[in-house]
Amino acid sequence: MTTGTVPDPLPDWLTSAERVTVLTGAGISTDSGIPDYRGPNGVWTRDPDAEKLVTLSYYVADPDIRRRAWLMRRDLQVGEVRPNAGHRALVELERQGRLRGLLTQNIDGLHQAAGSSPALVLELHGTVHEVECLSCRDRTTMADALARVDAGEADPACRRCGGILKSATISFGQVLDAEVIEAAAVAATDCDVFLAVGTSLTVHPAAGLTDLAAGAGARVVVVNAEPTPYDALADLVVREPIGTALPRLVAR
Ligand SMILES: [Zn+2]
Numbered sequence: 001m002t003t004g005t006v007p008d009p010l011p012d013w014l015t016s017a018e019r020v021t022v023l024t025g026a027g028i029s030t031d032s033g034i035p036d037y038r039g040p041n042g043v044w045t046r047d048p049d050a051e052k053l054v055t056l057s058y059y060v061a062d063p064d065i066r067r068r069a070w071l072m073r074r075d076l077q078v079g080e081v082r083p084n085a086g087h088r089a090l091v092e093l094e095r096q097g098r099l100r101g102l103l104t105q106n107i108d109g110l111h112q113a114a115g116s117s118p119a120l121v122l123e124l125h126g127t128v129h130e131v132e133c134l135s136c137r138d139r140t141t142m143a144d145a146l147a148r149v150d151a152g153e154a155d156p157a158c159r160r161c162g163g164i165l166k167s168a169t170i171s172f173g174q175v176l177d178a179e180v181i182e183a184a185a186v187a188a189t190d191c192d193v194f195l196a197v198g199t200s201l202t203v204h205p206a207a208g209l210t211d212l213a214a215g216a217g218a219r220v221v222v223v224n225a226e227p228t229p230y231d232a233l234a235d236l237v238v239r240e241p242i243g244t245a246l247p248r249l250v251a252r
Pocket of ligand 1 (some may be wrong): 133136138158160163
């Protein structure tokens with residue numbers, strides 16, 4: 001195991017890898033100005049009450065929590081959020097024909113915004129760009145729901161059935177999408193290199209996916225500012241900033 005900077009030259013097993021499965025977490029989006037909610041300076045760490053806005057039981061039970069959640073979603077749309085060099089490096093990996101799958105814990109849609117094929121991106125925790133009815137599962141756009149909030153609806157209801165609408169993200173207390181998790185497991189099992197970027201690899205399903213990849217014989221690369229529980233089994237651990245490390249790691 002090598003820890004530290006991107007090796008120069010890169011190891012042959014990395015440059016010759018034909019099927020790379022990538023797992024990304026909050027760390028790849030912080031350069032785009034999106035806060036890491038659970039980090040030391042995260043929103044939830046500074047304001048524990050904010051966690052109620054993304055906890056299913058509170059959300060369903062309390063109209064005031066829903067009203068505040070819609071305001072939070074509206075605030076999150078303000079300001080230009082653009083993909084960064086880390087996202088673009090993964091588009092380059094796809095252009096090389098080597099991207100087996102792009103699994104992300106992020107809900108910001110920045111991989112698709114950067115140009116990654118939607119068919120290759122698996123959003124483990126859902127997306128903030130859509131809303132879903134908790135009763136009939138009808139999906140509409142976040143933009144449409146926020147337009148209703150702006151027009152005066154504090155808590156817009158499902159137009160089809162009147163049910164409660166929520167961003168199409170996985171809240172605390174909500175189960176992950178089984179089809180997405182299954183597809184992610186297949187991509188983790190079916191790769192030469194498993195590249196984990198900007199994730200602490202401590203929560204489900206990120207940790208389990210790394211186990212699957214390693215168990216299936218993939219080389220494991222970890223790019224993260226902080227140590228992870230998987231550093232010891234990784235073939236390469238990089239602590240450099242993602243925006244400069246990733247473009248070099250995917251170079252051929
Ligand atoms: Zn509905």
